[in-house]
Amino acid sequence: MVASNTELAYNSKIEGDVIVSRADAVINWIRSSSMWPMPMGLACCAIELMGVAASRFDIARFGAEVMRFSPKQADVMIVAGTVTYKMSSAVRRIYDQMLAPKWVIAMGACASTGGMYRSYAVLQGVDRILPVDVYVSGCPPRPEALLDALIKLQEKVKREPSASKLLSA
Amino acid sequence: MPAALDAVAAIKARWAGVTDRASLDHPAVNVPASELLDVLRSLKEEHGFDMLVDVAGVDWAAGARPRFTVVYHVFSTARHEYVRIAADCADDAAPEMPSAVGLWPGANWHEREVFDMFGIRFAGHPDLRRILMWDGYLHYPLRKDFPLAGIETELPDAEVAAVTKTGAIAAPMAGGPFVAAHGGINMGDAEPRAKDESWSERRPKPGP
Numbered sequence: 268m269v270a271s272n273t274e275l276a277y278n279s280k281i282e283g284d285v286i287v288s289r290a291d292a293v294i295n296w297i298r299s300s301s302m303w304p305m306p307m308g309l310a311c312c313a314i315e316l317m318g319v320a321a322s323r324f325d326i327a328r329f330g331a332e333v334m335r336f337s338p339k340q341a342d343v344m345i346v347a348g349t350v351t352y353k354m355s356s357a358v359r360r361i362y363d364q365m366l367a368p369k370w371v372i373a374m375g376a377c378a379s380t381g382g383m384y385r386s387y388a389v390l391q392g393v394d395r396i397l398p399v400d401v402y403v404s405g406c407p408p409r410p411e412a413l414l415d416a417l418i419k420l421q422e423k424v425k426r427e428p429s430a431s432k433l434l435s436a
Numbered sequence: 437m438p439a440a441l442d443a444v445a446a447i448k449a450r451w452a453g454v455t456d457r458a459s460l461d462h463p464a465v466n467v468p469a470s471e472l473l474d475v476l477r478s479l480k481e482e483h484g485f486d487m488l489v490d491v492a493g494v495d496w497a498a499g500a501r502p503r504f505t506v507v508y509h510v511f512s513t514a515r516h517e518y519v520r521i522a523a524d525c526a527d528d529a530a531p532e533m534p535s536a537v538g539l540w541p542g543a544n545w546h547e548r549e550v551f552d553m554f555g556i557r558f559a560g561h562p563d564l565r566r567i568l569m570w571d572g573y574l575h576y577p578l579r580k581d582f583p584l585a586g587i588e589t590e591l592p593d594a595e596v597a598a599v600t601k602t603g604a605i606a607a608p609m610a611g612g613p614f615v616a617a618h619g620g621i622n623m624g625d626a627e628p629r630a631k632d633e634s635w636s637e638r639r640p641k642p643g644p
Contacts (some may be wrong), residue, residue, distance in 0.1 A: 353568075353570045355593075355596065384607075385584070387577050387583075387586025387604075387606075391605060391607055391608065396596060396602060
């Protein structure tokens with residue numbers, strides 16, 4: 268009589284200290300589980316961003332609670348608010364200072380499209396100067412919407428061919 | 437008699453060029469630009485209007501004479517009264533006004549803003565740079581002949597412009613300002629929409 272195998276997960280007693288996986292899966296798992304945000308708070312969306320970080324919505328549940336005010340320590344720039352043309356060079360420079368791999372979330376109507384500011388002074392969407400990964404609608408978006416954007420970004424990161432990118436870089 | 441009216445009467449008696457200005461609230465006077473600083477100094481030092489609340493510019497549109505006016509609001513912190521002083525710029529092409537920074541250091545940024553938005557230069561200003569728009573911007577956005585959408589120009593930072601290959605564009609207005617429609621609808625259900633929806637970014641505005 269053969270006992271059916273009830274081991275569904277990794278069992279170190281049987282397999283030893285060896286895990287077989289794909290490099291992409293491991294790298295992406297590490298990257299997506301601790302995305303440190305660069306809070307580019309420029310307007311009222313930044314207040315909502317603070318709400319996301321605080322206890323009620325608690326972005327720490329998704330591993331992104333470490334807001335870094337140094338671009339060198341950040342993975343994902345959350346552009347929260349109205350980007351004026353005067354500010355646009357600073358936003359782009361801070362993005363340039365972030366170390367790869369890096370991602371961008373455009374939070375709210377203003378960062379996504381210029382929003383209600385159809386004016387001479389406002390950049391009509393931060394995607395004109397940055398490669399945006401996720402757009403969040405809302406003015407400002409609900410905290411849940413930003414969490415959803417973060418989850419979507421994590422899903423996107425998990426699909427990336429990270430190992431081949433690292434080897435070709 | 438309130439202090440503001442007193443002060444205005446005294447100023448009008450002393451400077452012949454000072455005239456009454458139509459006003460719905462505070463006493464207001466028109467002052468020739470050449471006498472502006474003397475009038476402001478008198479208001480500050482003799483009449484107790486010790487606080488400069490605001491310096492504003494007015495553009496009466498191209499062709500109007502005078503085209504540019506600078507409006508000052510001074511406030512008496514002891515008597516809690518305002519006086520409004522308006523001075524026309526003599527030159528319509530290169531408007532200029534004496535700077536009030538020597539009287540009130542706080543006039544510095546007010547005057548920079550008026551310079552930034554209207555292009556009115558303030559003679560004697562210690563640091564007349566743009567304050568809201570970036571250095572090197574060519575236009576004066578609050579002039580009447582400046583379109584709300586803006587004028588296509590380069591980004592403030594040449595390096596960023598070179599990398600991103602983009603510039604400051606005229607904002608897509610798509611039917612003009614977005615407003616909630618008036619009329620027999622429930623405003624709570626109404627989405628703000630463009631006044632004229634016959635054209636958009638994709639479908640150009642029909643010609644005249």
